[in-house]
Amino acid sequence: xxxxxxxxxxxxxxxxxxxxxxxxxxxxxxxxxxxxxxxxxxxxxxxxxxxxxxxxxxxxxxxxxxxxxxxxxxxxxxxxxxxxxxxxxxxxxxxxxxxxxxxxxxxxxxxxxxxxxxxxxxxxxxxxxxxxxxxxxxxxxxxxxxxxxxxxxxxxxxxxxxxxxxxxxxxxxxxxxxxxxxxxxxxxxxxxxxxxxxxxxxxxxxxxxxxxxxxxxxxxxxxxxxxxxxxxxxxxxxxxxxxxxxxxxxxxxxxxxxxxxxxxxxxxxxxxxxxxxxxxxxxxxxxxxxxx
Numbered sequence: 001x002x003x004x005x006x007x008x009x010x011x012x013x014x015x016x017x018x019x020x021x022x023x024x025x026x027x028x029x030x031x032x033x034x035x036x037x038x039x040x041x042x043x044x045x046x047x048x049x050x051x052x053x054x055x056x057x058x059x060x061x062x063x064x065x066x067x068x069x070x071x072x073x074x075x076x077x078x079x080x081x082x083x084x085x086x087x088x089x090x091x092x093x094x095x096x097x098x099x100x101x102x103x104x105x106x107x108x109x110x111x112x113x114x115x116x117x118x119x120x121x122x123x124x125x126x127x128x129x130x131x132x133x134x135x136x137x138x139x140x141x142x143x144x145x146x147x148x149x150x151x152x153x154x155x156x157x158x159x160x161x162x163x164x165x166x167x168x169x170x171x172x173x174x175x176x177x178x179x180x181x182x183x184x185x186x187x188x189x190x191x192x193x194x195x196x197x198x199x200x201x202x203x204x205x206x207x208x209x210x211x212x213x214x215x216x217x218x219x220x221x222x223x224x225x226x227x228x229x230x231x232x233x234x235x236x237x238x239x240x241x242x243x244x245x246x247x248x249x250x251x252x253x254x255x256x257x258x259x260x261x262x263x264x265x266x267x268x269x270x271x272x273x274x275x276x277x278x279x280x281x282x283x284x285x286x287x288x289x290x291x292x
Contacts, residue, residue: 005066006275007059009077009094009102011038012130012149012243013186014055016062017271018071021279027203027267032186033058034239038080038131042153047084055090056097063098074278076103078110078270079131079147107143110270111136114184117273118266123180127269128187128250130243135170135254137178144168148187148247155246165253175258183211183263184270186240187247192265193235195219200234209265213255220248 002022008015014035019028035054037047059075066073075094081087082104091102105113111134114127127134130149135142146164155161192209193201223230223245230241254260 003069003071004275004278005062005069005071005073006271006278007062007073007075007100008271008274009037009055009059009075009081010130011041011078011080011132011147012036014058014062015271016065017275018066018069019272019275021275024276027207029203030267030271031062033061036130036149038147038149038153040153041080041084041131042150043157045084046086047080047090052090052093056093059094059100060098063100073100074103074275075100076105076270076274078105079107079129079143079145079150082106083131083145107132107134108141110134111141111143113273113277114270115141115273116276117270118182118184118268123182124175124178125182125184126188126251126254126263128183128185128247130186133168133250133254135168135174137174139177140171140174142170142174146250148243148250151246151250152243161246161249165257168254168257175260178258181260181263182266183251184266184268185247187244188251188263188265189267190235190240190244191216191219191248191251194223194233198235203267206265207267210262211251211265212262213252213260216248216252216255220245220252223248 003020005018014033016031017028035058037051037055039051040048094100094102114134115125115136119125124137129147131147133144133146151161189206192206195215230236236244
């Protein structure tokens with residue numbers, strides 16, 4: 001299997017990537033549909049009909065793109081689907097509508113794939129998603145139900161962000177033994193692009209960018225001052241304007257708690273890690289080839 005596609009069914013976005021599995025160092029374009037699958041999940045414990053419909057439309061479109069190229073396509077789901085009471089129903093609906101068998105990742109597997117995709121196995125990784133936060137190094141892999149969409153919904157419901165942060169519990173040695181950090185996820189890459197004053201999001205310029213703790217504080221302050229004007233910013237846009245502050249808050253808390261002075265941003269993440277795992281698996285060949 002040389003070329004394949006992967007769909008990441010996340011809490012805030014559905015993402016799609018076509019990649020040559022032999023070109024491990026290449027940066028492959030990722031298409032993104034903001035569907036807010038996890039919206040309201042913290043209050044109801046279920047995926048809403050509206051978020052399911054939005055997400056299913058995006059998945060069907062991406063599956064059709066892969067099918068037109070006659071390449072195998074793999075799909076995995078993360079926090080929103082694994083936590084929702086009706087997550088299994090959504091997985092069955094995806095299979096019925098597209099033929100895709102969706103791999104619902106545990107928090108640990110999600111963390112491990114992100115680590116494999118973004119790092120060379122050294123240092124630590126923090127992955128801020130819409131529904132969860134992953135903290136990983138070579139010895140530990142943690143996943144917490146703390147993402148920017150979840151935090152926004154909690155704040156709108158009168159729940160203090162600090163009550164969520166209190167749930168981040170790691171081994172005493174975790175931060176102390178980890179000197180080099182990589183950051184991934186839409187919040188992290190958006191913050192890096194914002195800091196660099198880019199007119200449009202360019203992965204090549206974001207990949208490898210360094211965010212110092214002082215940068216994070218300044219960017220967070222700027223975002224809070226901007227208010228609703230964030231939706232007009234060419235990097236943030238309307239789809240992320242209401243959650244980017246919460247992503248920045250999570251990043252600030254982790255860096256402050258872990259005494260992390262800087263992180264290196266990676267646009268490579270769990271998508272690359274998952275596809276690498278599939279490519280190295282005998283079960284990868286021909287599995288999930290979609291016929292629509």
